[in-house]
Amino acid sequence: IQELTLLDLKAEHLMIASEKVAHVQMNNPLEHALLILVKSGYSAVPVLDTSYKFKGTIGKNVILNRILGLERFEMEKLSEIEVHEVMNKTIPCLNREDDFFTCLKTVIDYPFVCVVDDEGYFDGILTRRAILKQLNKYLHL
Amino acid sequence: IQELTLLDLKAEHLMIASEKVAHVQMNNPLEHALLILVKSGYSAVPVLDTSYKFKGTIGKNVILNRILGLERFEMEKLSEIEVHEVMNKTIPCLNREDDFFTCLKTVIDYPFVCVVDDEGYFDGILTRRAILKQLNKYLHL
Numbered sequence: 168i169q170e171l172t173l174l175d176l177k178a179e180h181l182m183i184a185s186e187k188v189a190h191v192q193m194n195n196p197l198e199h200a201l202l203i204l205v206k207s208g209y210s211a212v213p214v215l216d217t218s219y220k221f222k223g224t225i226g227k228n229v230i231l232n233r234i235l236g237l238e239r240f241e242m243e244k245l246s247e248i249e250v251h252e253v254m255n256k257t258i259p260c261l262n263r264e265d266d267f268f269t270c271l272k273t274v275i276d277y278p279f280v281c282v283v284d285d286e287g288y289f290d291g292i293l294t295r296r297a298i299l300k301q302l303n304k305y306l307h308l
Numbered sequence: 309i310q311e312l313t314l315l316d317l318k319a320e321h322l323m324i325a326s327e328k329v330a331h332v333q334m335n336n337p338l339e340h341a342l343l344i345l346v347k348s349g350y351s352a353v354p355v356l357d358t359s360y361k362f363k364g365t366i367g368k369n370v371i372l373n374r375i376l377g378l379e380r381f382e383m384e385k386l387s388e389i390e391v392h393e394v395m396n397k398t399i400p401c402l403n404r405e406d407d408f409f410t411c412l413k414t415v416i417d418y419p420f421v422c423v424v425d426d427e428g429y430f431d432g433i434l435t436r437r438a439i440l441k442q443l444n445k446y447l448h449l
């Protein structure tokens with residue numbers, strides 16, 4: 168990555184590859200998803216189907232909002248609701264060939280975006296931190 | 309802000325002023341803090357004392373980690389533990405006069421940093437989004 172300039176960098180150079188990304192499955196109960204989120208420490212993670220296609224993202228806030236009743240957090244609902252019922256499907260995606268500026272523009276409004284291939288299979292995630300590290304390096308050259 | 313170049317920008321131009329920042333107090337029970345975090349939708353927020361001095365930050369993950377028992381989330385502990393017992397005190401701070409590059413460097417590892425004055429009073433927060441928006445603008449001029 169050192170030899171490439173900002174203009175040559177693509178999503179594939181900056182992304183965290185799929186095998187290193189914590190994720191959950193569409194039909195997991197929210198109880199499992201919340202446990203994965205708390206144990207991994209992440210606010211949100213990608214949602215995949217059984218064939219490893221990207222389906223959306225899920226975060227702690229949408230889970231907690233869903234079980235927040237009038238008096239308390241209704242924890243028993245966590246085992247009754249599945250990830251696909253509350254996940255966020257409107258997150259933008261990138262392709263591994265997308266250039267740096269496309270990547271920068273997409274993370275302005277999202278802490279991370281998913282990188283998928285032409286058939287929709289999950290390749291990895293591109294995070295704000297990866298973009299900021301590159302920009303900090305570029306501005307100090 | 310339009311007329312200033314990147315080099316002229318300081319934390320005070322980019323920060324969200326304190327009156328627009330959701331926060332909690334040191335001696336609030338975790339139940340109140342979790343409710344503020346879920347209602348506001350933020351992963352983490354600043355913690356202030358009663359005189360509005362900055363004390364640390366608190367997020368959903370540290371609260372949920374604290375109440376995660378062997379079998380379930382022990383929700384009853386939320387009313388027994390106070391914010392100051394679990395908050396993160398090691399977050400870096402900025403001063404409103406800090407330049408853009410100092411701001412950029414600090415948000416590489418933190419989604420937001422707090423801006424405090426010389427006596428430690430809370431001025432506002434500087435977010436990754438604010439930095440990314442400026443960089444995107446600068447790179448397209």
Ligand SMILES: Nc1ncnc2c1ncn2[C@@H]1O[C@@H]2COP(=O)(O)O[C@H]3[C@@H](O)[C@H](n4cnc5c(N)ncnc54)O[C@@H]3COP(=O)(O)O[C@H]2[C@H]1O
Binds near residue numbers: 189292419
């Ligand atoms: N275990 C850890 N060790 C060190 N630093 C940590 C960390 N967990 C979080 N952080 C820091 O906190 C930032 C926000 O994390 P968050 O979980 O809200 O938001 C994360 C999370 O939702 C997701 N993410 C990052 N890495 C992931 C992974 N390996 N698997 C799944 N999701 C990931 O992308 C978002 C943006 O990540 P980004 O790296 O830009 O920014 C991260 C990183 O700077």
Ligand SMILES: Nc1ncnc2c1ncn2[C@@H]1O[C@@H]2COP(=O)(O)O[C@H]3[C@@H](O)[C@H](n4cnc5c(N)ncnc54)O[C@@H]3COP(=O)(O)O[C@H]2[C@H]1O
Binds near residue numbers: 276330348349433438
């Ligand atoms: N209500 C909302 N409307 C539109 N977009 C929203 C939103 N809530 C969150 N986002 C988007 O999600 C990003 C991550 O939010 P998060 O809550 O994890 O992490 C946030 C949160 O912990 C804190 N934060 C931001 N604004 C705040 C505020 N007004 N009061 C308290 N904390 C705030 O700073 C972190 C970074 O914020 P940043 O703006 O860079 O990045 C935000 C923003 O791009």
